[in-house]
Amino acid sequence: MRAAWLAASVAFAAALVALWQVAADHGLVSRVFFPAPSRAFDFLGEWAASGELWGPLAGTIWRTLAGWLGATLLGVALGAAIASSAVTRDLFEPTVEFLRPMPSSAMIPPAILLLGLTDGMVVAVVVFGSIWPILLGAIHGFRSVEPRLMELARTLRMGRMHRLASIALPNALPEIFAGMRVSLAIALIITVVAEMLSSRPGLGQMILFAARNFRSAEIFAGVFLLGALGYLFNAVLERAERYFLRWRPAVGNG
Amino acid sequence: MTLRRLLLGLVFPVALLAAWEVSVRTGLLSEDVFSRISRIVPALLEGLADGTILARTYETLAAALFGWAIAAAIGIPLGLVLGLVRPLERLTLVTIEALRPVPSAALIPIVLLIFGFSLELDATVAAFACLWPVLIVTTGAVRGIEPRLLEVGRALGYGALARIWHFALPAALPGIAVGLRVAFGIAIVVAVTVEIAANPRGLGYAMITAQQSLRAEVMYAHLFWIGLVGWLINVAMIRAERHWLRWYWAARGAA
Numbered sequence: 023m024r025a026a027w028l029a030a031s032v033a034f035a036a037a038l039v040a041l042w043q044v045a046a047d048h049g050l051v052s053r054v055f056f057p058a059p060s061r062a063f064d065f066l067g068e069w070a071a072s073g074e075l076w077g078p079l080a081g082t083i084w085r086t087l088a089g090w091l092g093a094t095l096l097g098v099a100l101g102a103a104i105a106s107s108a109v110t111r112d113l114f115e116p117t118v119e120f121l122r123p124m125p126s127s128a129m130i131p132p133a134i135l136l137l138g139l140t141d142g143m144v145v146a147v148v149v150f151g152s153i154w155p156i157l158l159g160a161i162h163g164f165r166s167v168e169p170r171l172m173e174l175a176r177t178l179r180m181g182r183m184h185r186l187a188s189i190a191l192p193n194a195l196p197e198i199f200a201g202m203r204v205s206l207a208i209a210l211i212i213t214v215v216a217e218m219l220s221s222r223p224g225l226g227q228m229i230l231f232a233a234r235n236f237r238s239a240e241i242f243a244g245v246f247l248l249g250a251l252g253y254l255f256n257a258v259l260e261r262a263e264r265y266f267l268r269w270r271p272a273v274g275n276g
Numbered sequence: 277m278t279l280r281r282l283l284l285g286l287v288f289p290v291a292l293l294a295a296w297e298v299s300v301r302t303g304l305l306s307e308d309v310f311s312r313i314s315r316i317v318p319a320l321l322e323g324l325a326d327g328t329i330l331a332r333t334y335e336t337l338a339a340a341l342f343g344w345a346i347a348a349a350i351g352i353p354l355g356l357v358l359g360l361v362r363p364l365e366r367l368t369l370v371t372i373e374a375l376r377p378v379p380s381a382a383l384i385p386i387v388l389l390i391f392g393f394s395l396e397l398d399a400t401v402a403a404f405a406c407l408w409p410v411l412i413v414t415t416g417a418v419r420g421i422e423p424r425l426l427e428v429g430r431a432l433g434y435g436a437l438a439r440i441w442h443f444a445l446p447a448a449l450p451g452i453a454v455g456l457r458v459a460f461g462i463a464i465v466v467a468v469t470v471e472i473a474a475n476p477r478g479l480g481y482a483m484i485t486a487q488q489s490l491r492a493e494v495m496y497a498h499l500f501w502i503g504l505v506g507w508l509i510n511v512a513m514i515r516a517e518r519h520w521l522r523w524y525w526a527a528r529g530a531a
Contacts, residue, residue, distance in 0.1 A: 136309050241386050
């Protein structure tokens with residue numbers, strides 16, 4: 023039953039792409055703006071065959087992942103520190119709340135001044151931009167530990183680090199994972215924007231360059247690739263989340 | 277108690293700003309890169325006084341609002357339909373899951389080709405980015421409606437549209453409101469991002485030009501302003517949500 027629905031759903035998506043192809047072939051939509059999807063796929067094939075694709079693809083992937091991993095480590099550490107007492111919460115939470123809605127791309131101009139048009143700049147901006155969901159998830163997750171559990175640990179004379187690793191962290195993990203998923207999507211967006219501005223060899227620079235030359239099929243090829251990348255990132259992380267949280271009775275995400 | 281918390285909350289930012297000012301004045305940090313608070317604040321006040329910052333703010337917010345409205349106009353009806361008609365939701369699942377992870381920034385070049393440098397460029401990319409939270413939250417909120425409520429509507433002889441209007445929509449409204457609030461935050465972020473990446477208008481572009489002309493104090497003035505505006509709008513929307521939906525929370529508390 024589920025497989026049948028999945029097949030129907032895939033068929034629906036394929037039908038939409040086919041419709042677009044037919045519309046483009048018959049000139050029903052502007053070929054300049056919406057070139058036939060087959061042309062975009064042709065480009066992807068060409069890039070892959072000529073090897074042009076791998077450098078920018080690898081560049082975008084490593085910048086995204088490096089920034090995101092940095093944000094994860096920093097976010098969990100800061101979250102644990104901020105959640106550790108009422109005083110640290112009162113000290114830092116308002117600042118976090120203020121910085122959170124800040125467009126992370128707005129950090130790009132200062133980062134360019136500071137670090138120049140380098141990979142380090144891109145990664146730094148990605149860290150700053152994607153840390154918030156993880157940080158907020160970690161603060162909330164570490165704070166919501168059942169207090170009696172912590173009391174028990176104290177009576178058992180568990181050390182601070184031991185308590186953190188074996189009680190607080192597992193308790194915070196679901197919320198940290200939720201934050202990590204949101205922030206991976208953000209990390210990819212910021213990487214693309216930063217690449218557009220910094221001309222670091224990556225998919226962002228590639229599609230902006232295609233736009234400057236009015237080569238729309240190439241833009242769509244890049245967009246398909248970025249969409250696939252985003253999909254893949256999310257799918258892998260979802261798997262990882264299920265694996266690491268398998269000890270929980272039920273993970274409530276539909 | 278709350279005064280104590282307010283003061284504590286101010287300690288860190290004030291200390292940070294003071295450290296910033298001192299390290300630049302003592303030459304520890306380069307003034308060309310970091311400017312300093314005592315120059316940023318006057319730059320901000322000057323920009324506010326001569327109206328340039330407000331004009332840029334208007335450009336950015338108008339585009340964000342436009343994009344957000346498009347996302348709401350598509351996302352809410354579509355979410356209502358997908359939430360009420362389960363087969364449709366299942367049929368479109370793969371399409372939505374394939375489109376959603378496309379990074380909004382990737383659309384900038386395409387939309388740039390179509391609309392050129394314009395309000396529409398900001399708004400279209402923002403609309404794409406906000407559509408997903410609105411759509412998903414609306415679908416989820418409608419699916420979570422007590423089924424008996426809709427049965428009551430049917431039993432009372434309401435038509436399909438009337439049932440949606442009188443039963444489904446009000447029941448899903450609190451969920452939709454949260455989605456709309458999150459989406460507006462995203463719309464502002466995306467509008468600024470598009471301006472920084474490509475579009476020569478609004479606050480994002482003002483930051484980039486300040487950076488390129490090496491006027492660090494003007495750049496930081498805009499950065500602070502963007503942070504302040506984003507935060508104020510977020511606070512205002514939480515307030516508005518609580519105010520307009522108090523009937524819902526009141527009813528929930530009573531139940």
